[in-house]
């Protein structure tokens with residue numbers, strides 16, 4: 001038996017790569033995976049209402065189809081900004097209602113799962129939590145797709161086994177994310193392991209996206225890394241964008257301005273086409289502002305769809 005019977009490419013009918021559905025009836029749905037390129041963008045951290053709404057509308061206008069932003073931040077120092085918590089989640093819900101973009105946000109601890117699920121369309125597992133097996137098991141029991149980031153020093157086999165944990169607990173909607181690994185090189189924050197993309201494609205049917213922002217740690221090389229990731233076959237990108245990177249409370253040096261992000265989107269569209277994929281466009285979603293600000297009832301409806309389907 002394969003070490004990862006659920007995640008292995010061989011376990012998929014005819015060895016076909018799978019697609020993971022994201023979104024909701026209210027805001028619209030699309031598939032991540034085979035044949036498409038999905039771009040998720042937004043600030044590292046949710047810092048406040050204005051910056052989040054400004055970023056959400058800007059990245060949508062440039063072609064992103066998901067808004068990223070952390071409300072709970074894993075930080076190396078306990079004294080660094082660790083996110084706005086519940087207030088950040090409420091702002092993400094408002095940004096979704098205003099921009100129409102589905103939300104991907106990190107869940108750091110299984111104890112926050114219920115409140116994060118209440119607003120998130122996709123749950124991010126950070127690199128530092130890739131082997132938090134209690135969290136992975138808990139994520140197996142919710143009805144939300146999971147974005148699983150590769151650990152700083154994790155092998156691809158360990159990444160696949162972490163995905164297998166989530167899948168073995170009942171949630172097979174997992175997207176893998178290469179975000180750079182620790183090496184001796186100091187010119188970049190991490191080293192983007194581009195070989196992860198084709199290797200994972202040979203091993204698993206799960207979609208694979210690339211986060212060039214955390215790999216590089218510097219804004220000036222994000223665009224070529226993003227282009228290379230798409231050329232290597234990545235199913236999408238996770239990119240940090242901030243309206244004023246210099247003032248960002250986390251990861252400013254690697255954050256793109258909205259206009260730099262716009263240029264990146266223009267550069268990757270032809271590469272997606274050359275590799276036979278279609279860039280998923282925001283037109284698959286309801287129009288920006290088409291959905292009224294979330295009422296408590298709407299939030300409750302979103303939250304009530306958390307049970308794992310029988």
Ligand code: PEP
Pocket residue numbers: 044070074125126127128149179214
């Ligand atoms: C992030 O996405 O902001 C983040 C903390 O990423 P990682 O877990 O890959 O460091």
Ligand code: MN
Pocket residue numbers: 044045214240250251
């Ligand atoms: Mn970050």
